[in-house]
Structure formats: C-alpha cells, structure tokens
Amino acid sequence: MRDVWERARRACGYLLVGLGAGMVSMVMLPLTVAVALTVVVAGLGYFALPRWLGVVRAWADLHHGRAARLLGLPADRGPAPDRSRFGPLTKAPSTRRDLVWLLLFPLSSVPAGLVALLAAGLAATSVLLPFWWAMPPGQELQAFGAPVTGWGTALTGIAAQLGASAALGGLVLSPLARAHARMNFRLLAPSEAELLAGRVDELTRTRADVVDAHGAELRRIERDLHDGTQARLVSIAMQLGVAEEAVQGDPRVAALLRDAHTGTEEAMEELRDCIRGIYPPILADRGLVGALRALAARTTVPTRLDAGELGTLPLAAETAAYFVVTEAVTNAVRHGRAGAITVRLAREDDALRVVVHDDGTGGVDESRGSGVVGIRRRVAALDGTVRVTSPVGGPTEVEVELPCGS
Amino acid sequence: MRVVIAEDNVLLSAGLELLLATRGFEVAEIAGDAEAFAAAVERHRPDLAIVDVRLPPDFRDEGIHAAIEARRRHDALPVLVLSQYVEQDYAGELLADGRGGVGYLLKDRVGRVSEFVDALHRVAGGGTVMDPGVVRQLLTRRPRDPLESLTPREQEVLALMAEGLGNGEIAERIVVTENAVHKHIGNVFAKLGLAPTDTGHRRVRAVLAYLDRR
Known part of the structure; x- marks a missing residue:
C-alpha cells in the first residue's frame, strides 16, 4: 500500500x-x-x-x-x-x-x-x-x-x-x-555508434594515462634501486674492504671476507644491468636529447643527432622515443652495415616525430625477429604510427610518430 | 690530505669518511648538495674533492656540473667523481679542460680500498683516473677509429694509462720491462698523432683522443 x-x-x-x-x-x-x-x-x-x-x-x-x-x-x-x-x-x-x-x-x-x-x-x-x-x-x-x-x-x-x-x-x-x-x-x-566513439575516446585517454603512470613508476623504481639498494651494496662493499685490510693476520677470515666482497661486487653488477633494463639511467639524468647524444657518442658508426625544440614531452613518449632510436641504431649497426646514421627528432603540434636514417644495405625483414617488431609493439602502446622503408640495397628509414597530447 | 665530499646518501658519506680516516685523509666537510659543496670548497680549499654524480634536488647530473664548476673556479681542483653507472659522456665532459687531476669511477670501486686510495692520490697529484668500464666502452665501441690501428698490447697499455697508472706500475701489471712500456706508449702517441711536447699532458690527451673521436 x-x-x-x-x-x-x-x-x-x-x-x-x-x-x-x-x-x-x-x-x-x-x-x-x-x-x-x-x-x-x-x-x-x-x-x-x-x-x-x-x-x-x-x-x-x-x-x-x-x-x-x-x-x-x-x-x-x-x-x-x-x-x-x-x-x-x-x-x-x-x-x-x-x-x-x-x-x-x-x-x-x-x-x-x-x-x-x-x-x-x-x-x-x-x-x-x-x-x-x-x-x-x-x-x-x-x-x-x-x-x-x-x-x-x-x-x-x-x-x-x-x-x-x-x-x-x-x-x-x-x-x-x-x-x-x-x-x-x-x-x-x-546511438550505439556514438556511445562506442565516446568509449574509444575515453579508452584512448585512460590508456595514455596508464602508459604515462607506468613510465613514471619505472623511473621511480630506477631511482629507488640506485639510491637505495645499490647504495647499500656499495656501503657493504666498503665495510668489507676495510675489514679485509684489518684481518690480514688471519688468512681464513680474510678469504671469507674476500669471497663476500666478490659476491657483493657481482650483485652490484647484476643490479646495474637489471636497472638499465627497467629504465635507462641516462634518460633519467639527461632527458631525451641528452640521452640520445650519449647514445650517438658511443655508437661505432658515425651518428648525427638533429633535434629541434621539443618542449615538455610526456614521460611515456620520451621513453618510447629513446627505445625506438636505440633499437633502430642497433639494427643499422648490427645488420645494416651502415656507414652513417642520422637521427632526427621534431615536435609537430601534438606529436613527436622520430626518424632514423641509415645508408646501410637495407632489406629489413620484419618477420625475422628484427628490432622492428619491438618498435611496433612499443609505439602501438602509445597509439603512434611506424613506417619502415628498407629496399634491398638501402637506405633504411624508420619513421615513428608518437602522440604527445597537448 | 684534506678532502671535501659531496654525497647526499648518509650511508655512503659515513662509509667514505670512515674509510678515508683509516688511510690518513682528513675529511674537511661532507656537503649534501651542489650548493653546499661549492661553499665548502670555497671555505676549506681542499686538496681533493670527491663528488657523487646524482645530488639533490633533482638527482640527475648535478655532481658533474658541480665538479666542472669547482675546477673552473679553483685552479683545476683535483676532483674524483663517483657514479652509479658508467657513461662515457660524463667522462668526456670532465676531461674536456685537458688539465688533469680528474677521476671518474664507478661507486663499486670504493670497496677495493687500496686501489681506491691509490686512485685518490693519483688524482690529487694531477693524474687522470678513468673507470675500467669507461675504457672498455671506448675500446669496444670504436672499431673504426684510428684506435683500431693499436695492437692489443698497446690498447692494454692505453687502458691502464687511462686508469691513471704510471709507466712503472703498468710494467708491473702486464709483466714487461719499463722500457717496453715506454716504447708502447710512444707508439700509441704516434698512432694517435700526438706531438712529443709535454709527456704528462700527452697522457691526458691520449685518453681525450678516445672521447673526441665521436
């Protein structure tokens, strides 16, 4: 009632x-x-x-x-x-x-x-x-x-x-x-179509957020490992070093300490490799252009870096761009027998354009485990585009566009 | 010998202080960031500075800039830079003034107390100490350089030179006579096109030659 x-x-x-x-x-x-x-x-x-x-x-x-x-x-x-x-x-x-x-x-x-x-x-x-x-x-x-x-x-x-x-x-x-x-x-x-379009917009936005948050998290982990765990290991190695010198009289203890010391050094080495895989420390320290300059400097093939004013980039785009260039340059050196590499970076409105050009032998075969697969996967996560031109005989050009919001 | 340290991690600075005290160094001050470091150098005029690459507030490469700035203002103050990872770019920037008295080592090396203390003395004495990792990077990543023309033995000698060893110590390390080392070094200078002016500076410039060829 x-x-x-x-x-x-x-x-x-x-x-x-x-x-x-x-x-x-x-x-x-x-x-x-x-x-x-x-x-x-x-x-x-x-x-x-x-x-x-x-x-x-x-x-x-x-x-x-x-x-x-x-x-x-x-x-x-x-x-x-x-x-x-x-x-x-x-x-x-x-x-x-x-x-x-x-x-x-x-x-x-x-x-x-x-x-x-x-x-x-x-x-x-x-x-x-x-x-x-x-x-x-x-x-x-x-x-x-x-x-x-x-x-x-x-x-x-x-x-x-x-x-x-x-x-x-x-x-x-x-x-x-x-x-x-x-x-x-x-x-x-x-209508259904409008709802779907709205959903796509929303997913695009949240995906960018997630990828960005993921990048920030990796960077934080890198910092934590370097400044926390790695520093602690260094401190232990230091103490072991001092102790080793102090017990020269007892060879058994000295040997034990030396083993411990060697183990600590190996742990530091492994941790460093692990950190490099998580987030390149040079990228954290010097930003994208600085990190790429360092990459160009240590590449065996003469590599020219052309970077205009890039403005502030989302962390995810920065990390992806670094990955793309590293991968493309490694490919050019390892498989392409390149004599010269050019890396160009430019900010175009809401996108970062990255072009890696080399004068190597070309003929990149994407189906055969080349780095291009990794590049495509990485760029797709940001909803970017990849274009690879690599005729047999060269030259090879990898062009990537990464959306950067605005 | 009086030392100023720039290191924000208390664990490490305390460890360094302890280690240096046992070897007769006097730690004048431990600075927690680049600004405090500059002030400490100004105040104490140390014989040597030890600087961590990452310092507050941003933990990027503040230490490199602080070291270069301190060397510029204080007549090439000997500086040893400690890093968590090897980056030849940093080494190149530190060596760029070509005045010696520079070291760049991985933090891991601190545990090898005797070698570390030797390195400190070399840097304080105007020598150049590069981490074996940097030297390795240079040697493995530059096959097309004129450096390629060096024989493996010459490369080895150059690597040890870059680590800051003197002729006698190099001879000891690779078990040859000092005379042989002298000849190797002469070949290295010749192949890298370094004119026989001041030998001390030529040693620095041999290391610089790696870094310049980019």
Missing part, C-alpha cells in the same frame, strides 16, 4: 514538473528558430547559436536525467559535441536529436502533466467541500455534477473525489509517467 502511494507520488511529481518544463520548452522552440535565423544577420548566429545549442543540450540533459532516474536506468548521453566548431556542431546527430526532442517534449508533457494536475486537484479540492457548503451562502458547488447541499452530499463528494484521485494516482499516473519517461529517454539516448 505504501509502495503504491510512493509510486503515485513520484509519478505525480515527475509529471507536474514535466508540465512546467513542457511549457518552458514551448517558448524555447520559437527562440531556437530566432537564434538560428541570426546566422544570416552579420554572423551573429555563429556566436549565438553554439551557445544557445549548449543551453538546449543542458536542458535536454536535465530531462534525460529525470527520465533515467524514474526508470532506474543509467543516464549516459554520450560525449557532448565540440561547441567550438560551428559546422560539425550543427550537423552532429546529437544536436538534431536535441531539437527533435524539444519539439516533441511539450506535446507529450503538457497532456500528461494535466492528468497529474487533475489527480492532485481532485484530492486537494475535496476537503473544501464541507466548508463550501457550510460557510458562504449563494453560489452552489458541485461534486461530480451533484450539488453539495448538506453534510450527506458533502461527505459523499469528498469520498467520491478522493476515490477518483486515488484511482487516477494508483492506476494511471505511474504507467503514464513511465511511458512519458521512456519516450523521452529514447529520444535523447545516443
């Missing part, structure tokens, strides 16, 4: 708000037409229309949210169209959907709202009947067509009106509100 009452009350509230909103929408319709017409007036519309469409969108969002709440569904309207670009905005499916909804919303809301108003009105006015009969003379009040003339008819009228209101509320309002909500929900729901 309480359930029925609660549902009726919610439905009634929903429909009454809809009634008001429907009337507001009736005003918004001609306003939309007026704002659209200003496009021809000295370009005013180019400024006004996107803003107005933003208002319509917010208005639609609000009612979509209300409908979703009533139905107990998630309110996902998909990504809002880009309001800074006029053409795509006016052609966006979501804009068209908002406008169709704005036209249909009053048509459904006003009649449905009136039914709710009737139910609420019947209940509200029923209690007035006895007062009306008892207090002022003159005018005659009717309840369902029968004049109220005494306590009998007044009480009967109250009962009849409350009954009618309860019947409306219990049986009609809730289904009516749900039907109204469903219709509006469907009118405003984004």
Whole structure:
C-alpha cells in the first residue's frame, strides 16, 4: 500500500514538473528558430547559436536525467559535441536529436502533466467541500455534477473525489509517467555508434594515462634501486674492504671476507644491468636529447643527432622515443652495415616525430625477429604510427610518430 | 690530505669518511648538495674533492656540473667523481679542460680500498683516473677509429694509462720491462698523432683522443 502511494507520488511529481518544463520548452522552440535565423544577420548566429545549442543540450540533459532516474536506468548521453566548431556542431546527430526532442517534449508533457494536475486537484479540492457548503451562502458547488447541499452530499463528494484521485494516482499516473519517461529517454539516448566513439575516446585517454603512470613508476623504481639498494651494496662493499685490510693476520677470515666482497661486487653488477633494463639511467639524468647524444657518442658508426625544440614531452613518449632510436641504431649497426646514421627528432603540434636514417644495405625483414617488431609493439602502446622503408640495397628509414597530447 | 665530499646518501658519506680516516685523509666537510659543496670548497680549499654524480634536488647530473664548476673556479681542483653507472659522456665532459687531476669511477670501486686510495692520490697529484668500464666502452665501441690501428698490447697499455697508472706500475701489471712500456706508449702517441711536447699532458690527451673521436 505504501509502495503504491510512493509510486503515485513520484509519478505525480515527475509529471507536474514535466508540465512546467513542457511549457518552458514551448517558448524555447520559437527562440531556437530566432537564434538560428541570426546566422544570416552579420554572423551573429555563429556566436549565438553554439551557445544557445549548449543551453538546449543542458536542458535536454536535465530531462534525460529525470527520465533515467524514474526508470532506474543509467543516464549516459554520450560525449557532448565540440561547441567550438560551428559546422560539425550543427550537423552532429546529437544536436538534431536535441531539437527533435524539444519539439516533441511539450506535446507529450503538457497532456500528461494535466492528468497529474487533475489527480492532485481532485484530492486537494475535496476537503473544501464541507466548508463550501457550510460557510458562504449563494453560489452552489458541485461534486461530480451533484450539488453539495448538506453534510450527506458533502461527505459523499469528498469520498467520491478522493476515490477518483486515488484511482487516477494508483492506476494511471505511474504507467503514464513511465511511458512519458521512456519516450523521452529514447529520444535523447545516443546511438550505439556514438556511445562506442565516446568509449574509444575515453579508452584512448585512460590508456595514455596508464602508459604515462607506468613510465613514471619505472623511473621511480630506477631511482629507488640506485639510491637505495645499490647504495647499500656499495656501503657493504666498503665495510668489507676495510675489514679485509684489518684481518690480514688471519688468512681464513680474510678469504671469507674476500669471497663476500666478490659476491657483493657481482650483485652490484647484476643490479646495474637489471636497472638499465627497467629504465635507462641516462634518460633519467639527461632527458631525451641528452640521452640520445650519449647514445650517438658511443655508437661505432658515425651518428648525427638533429633535434629541434621539443618542449615538455610526456614521460611515456620520451621513453618510447629513446627505445625506438636505440633499437633502430642497433639494427643499422648490427645488420645494416651502415656507414652513417642520422637521427632526427621534431615536435609537430601534438606529436613527436622520430626518424632514423641509415645508408646501410637495407632489406629489413620484419618477420625475422628484427628490432622492428619491438618498435611496433612499443609505439602501438602509445597509439603512434611506424613506417619502415628498407629496399634491398638501402637506405633504411624508420619513421615513428608518437602522440604527445597537448 | 684534506678532502671535501659531496654525497647526499648518509650511508655512503659515513662509509667514505670512515674509510678515508683509516688511510690518513682528513675529511674537511661532507656537503649534501651542489650548493653546499661549492661553499665548502670555497671555505676549506681542499686538496681533493670527491663528488657523487646524482645530488639533490633533482638527482640527475648535478655532481658533474658541480665538479666542472669547482675546477673552473679553483685552479683545476683535483676532483674524483663517483657514479652509479658508467657513461662515457660524463667522462668526456670532465676531461674536456685537458688539465688533469680528474677521476671518474664507478661507486663499486670504493670497496677495493687500496686501489681506491691509490686512485685518490693519483688524482690529487694531477693524474687522470678513468673507470675500467669507461675504457672498455671506448675500446669496444670504436672499431673504426684510428684506435683500431693499436695492437692489443698497446690498447692494454692505453687502458691502464687511462686508469691513471704510471709507466712503472703498468710494467708491473702486464709483466714487461719499463722500457717496453715506454716504447708502447710512444707508439700509441704516434698512432694517435700526438706531438712529443709535454709527456704528462700527452697522457691526458691520449685518453681525450678516445672521447673526441665521436
């Protein structure tokens, strides 16, 4: 019983708000037409229309949210169209959907709202009947067509009106509100394609975040190992060294200490190799350009580095770029028999372009475990692109574009 | 001998201090960052400085810059730089002024107390000490250099020279006569095109020759 009452009350509230909103929408319709017409007036519309469409969108969002709440569904309207670009905005499916909804919303809301108003009105006015009969003379009040003339008819009228209101509320309002909500929900729901597009956008963004966080984490681990574990090992080696000198008199202890010392040195060596695999320390110390300069310096083939102003790069892009160049240069030296290598780096808007060119023998075969596979995998993780041209006889060029956000 | 240390890791600076004290060095001050190091050098005018590559606040290559700056301001102050990993770029930058009195060692070497202390004395005496790792990088990664023309024995001699050993010590290490070492070094100078001016500086320049050929 309480359930029925609660549902009726919610439905009634929903429909009454809809009634008001429907009337507001009736005003918004001609306003939309007026704002659209200003496009021809000295370009005013180019400024006004996107803003107005933003208002319509917010208005639609609000009612979509209300409908979703009533139905107990998630309110996902998909990504809002880009309001800074006029053409795509006016052609966006979501804009068209908002406008169709704005036209249909009053048509459904006003009649449905009136039914709710009737139910609420019947209940509200029923209690007035006895007062009306008892207090002022003159005018005659009717309840369902029968004049109220005494306590009998007044009480009967109250009962009849409350009954009618309860019947409306219990049986009609809730289904009516749900039907109204469903219709509006469907009118405003984004299409599958739009939802997917929004999802792709979101995944792209979160993937970039994850890759970035991963890069930062590797860098932190590198620091921790160097400044924590490695430093501790050095300190142990130092103490062992001092101890070794102090116990020269006892050859057995000296031998033990020497073994311990050698073991510590091997551990340091292994740890250093391990750290280099996690995150190149030179990249942490000198940044991308500094690290690549050092790479060029220690490459056996003359290597020229051409780097313009790169600005601040995301950690992930920096690490990937370093990896790509290291891999491509190693390939050129090991398999390509190159005589000269050129590495070019340039920042282009939202991307970092890396080109590694060598004059070697070419004919890179990607299927046969060349470093290109690793490059492709690394770059794909950042949603970048790889282009490899390597005709037999050379030259080989690896060109990579890494998105850098903005 | 008075020493100023730039090392932020307390474990290591304490260890160094202990080690140096047992070998008769006097540690004038331990600085925790580049700024404090510059002030300490100014204040104590040490005979030698020991500097860690990574220093606060960013733990990048502050130590290299601090060492170069201190050498510029204090008449080629002998500096030994300690690093967690070998990077020939750093070695090249330290050697670039060609004035000697420079060392670049992996931190691991500190544990070999006698060798480490020898290295300190060499650097303080104006010699050049390079980590065997740096020398290895140079020798293995430069096959097309004029260095390629060196015989394995000459390469070995050059490597030991870069580590800062004198002729006598090299002779001892590779078990030949000092005279033979002298001849090898002469060949190295000739093959690298180093004119017979001041021999002491030629030794430094032989090491520099590796680093210049990029």
